[in-house]
């Protein structure tokens with residue numbers, strides 16, 4: 176029996192019926208047209224998908240600073256075109272495979288703080304500061320970009336609460352890695368658990384967001400539930416998803432993409448249209464849902480907030 180398409184899309188995202196794919200029951204052209212049609216209605220994707228897909232867990236937030244006036248990318252694009260290699264390397268794999276990720280209970284273990292190891296429950300973390308909605312541009316190293324109304328608060332709130340050792344110069348982050356829940360990770364070709372890092376002053380910058388939601392609701396699993404970073408002046412891979420561990424360290428920590436290919440992915444990875452990736456230009460990007468390419472902005476347009484972090488540094492060497 177044919178069901179209405181919103182329930183089919185929901186199934187695609189929640190994986191209640193893992194064998195039914197919207198693209199399989201609909202000819203590709205109709206599928207793409209439908210995506211475009213949904214995209215023209217403001218938040219139509221969210222409205223259609225939220226009631227069941229994510230348990231309708233709404234997340235209220237006050238308007239935060241630094242929001243771009245640009246139009247948010249349609250929810251359907253931001254939730255069906257993802258990088259989350261634990262759930263597969265195809266852009267649609269995370270939306271197909273992440274639905275069953277168990278995101279509650281959840282906690283973040285913090286090491287390298289003033290006290291010994293600390294374990295922060297996610298519910299307690301989320302009460303540390305008012306949740307803000309911040310509409311940020313986000314630019315993947317693969318030259319696509321999105322504009323998303325993220326919900327969270329500055330990462331520095333958690334860092335201050337965790338009282339880093341004053342000697343710590345860097346913050347290291349680690350994602351959940353559970354082979355049972357993430358079987359596709361075996362074929363991803365990068366080391367897991369996914370790890371990332373920031374210099375302490377970068378992590379303390381008020382733009383760096385500890386993120387719990389988007390588009391008025393909790394994060395869809397494929398977007399990094401239940402807690403991820405959003406570091407909007409850096410390429411997307413710095414914005415680590417499904418964080419379970421934070422370590423304060425005195426030396427630059429290893430990072431997944433640098434371990435996988437040091438020649439192509441450096442520690443800093445600031446968005447920089449003048450430094451090309453060895454295999455492609457970084458001068459332009461394609462905004463999901465748009466046809467024409469846009470020019471990529473230095474620091475993704477956040478130079479006023481972050482350029483001073485890098486004065487005196489050669490950003491060609493520190494790519």
Ligand SMILES: Nc1nc2c(c(=O)[nH]1)N[C@H]1C(S)=C(S)[C@@H](COP(=O)(O)O)O[C@H]1N2
Pocket residue numbers: 253256257258259260261314315316321350369397398399410411412413414415416417
């Ligand atoms: N744990 C984990 N975090 C991750 C990734 C990943 O594969 N695993 N991919 C990164 C990359 S390359 C990008 S571009 C962004 C994509 O975020 P989005 O899917 O919400 O747009 O997540 C980043 N965070």
Ligand SMILES: [Mo]
Pocket residue numbers: 258314315316317410411412
């Ligand atoms: Mo990316």
